[in-house]
Amino acid sequence: MDRLLEKIEQNVLLPVAIVSIFIMTCLTTFDAGGRYLLNSPIPGSYEITEKFLMVACFYFAISYAYREGMNIRITLLVTRLPNSMRLFLNYIIQTIAILYCLSLCITAFMCNLPRLNEKLYLTNYTFPLMPIYLSVPIGLMILTFRMILDLWRIKYGKSGLFKEEETEDSHGV
Numbered sequence: 001m002d003r004l005l006e007k008i009e010q011n012v013l014l015p016v017a018i019v020s021i022f023i024m025t026c027l028t029t030f031d032a033g034g035r036y037l038l039n040s041p042i043p044g045s046y047e048i049t050e051k052f053l054m055v056a057c058f059y060f061a062i063s064y065a066y067r068e069g070m071n072i073r074i075t076l077l078v079t080r081l082p083n084s085m086r087l088f089l090n091y092i093i094q095t096i097a098i099l100y101c102l103s104l105c106i107t108a109f110m111c112n113l114p115r116l117n118e119k120l121y122l123t124n125y126t127f128p129l130m131p132i133y134l135s136v137p138i139g140l141m142i143l144t145f146r147m148i149l150d151l152w153r154i155k156y157g158k159s160g161l162f163k164e165e166e167t168e169d170s171h172g173v
Contacts, residue, residue: 001145001149002149005063005142005145005146005149006067008142009063009064009067009142012060013060013061013063013064013139013142014060014061014064016056016060017056017057017058017060017061017064018057020052020053020054020056020057020060021053021057023053024049024053024054024057027042027045027048027049027053028045028049030042030045031045031046043122043123044122044123044125047120047122048120048127051120051127051129051132052127052131052132055132055135055136056132056135058139059135059136059138059139059140060135060139062139062140062143063139063142063143063146066143066146066147066160066161067146067160068160068163069160069161069162069163071160071161073162087154087155090154090159090161090162091151091154093161093162094147094150094151094154094159094161094162095151097147097161098144098147098148098151101140101143101144101147102144104140105137105140105141105143105144106137108136108137108140109137112133112134112136112137115129115133116129116130116133116134117130118130118133146160147160147161
């Protein structure tokens with residue numbers, strides 16, 4: 001299951017997130033340039049960026065970011081606890097995070113289910129919103145599976161939620 005999730009992340013979700021960021025950057029740059037230099041902005045660029053690209057880049061990259069340990073941690077108190085207490089708290093925190101992420105996934109799916117037929121209407125174009133409405137629960141579902149698989153890694157300190165960041169000393173700098 002872990003390999004399957006990694007293949008989905010590496011071959012589907014992450015490339016879509018990267019392309020979304022690239023398109024968003026180009027579109028915003030050209031829109032700003034057109035607006036301020038040529039007095040002719042790109043119609044619908046804000047809506048496409050807001051409704052499609054930002055959502056795709058966030059929810060399709062969230063599982064990868066978790067796996068790599070790219071989350072905010074405040075370790076001032078936890079580092080002073082004995083190892084057994086720290087391990088126990090890490091299991092509790094991981095379980096709460098799984099339940100929270102699962103509830104977000106279910107809620108996103110239930111809220112977006114009636115909206116799957118909605119469309120974004122721009123001047124000359126119509127875009128279906130279903131791919132974006134489904135990307136939120138899909139991204140959260142992949143993250144939930146990743147967190148569940150990481151439960152056994154907590155003991156070894158390799159869970160994405162508690163992965164220690166590398167220091168400059170570990171790179172030989």
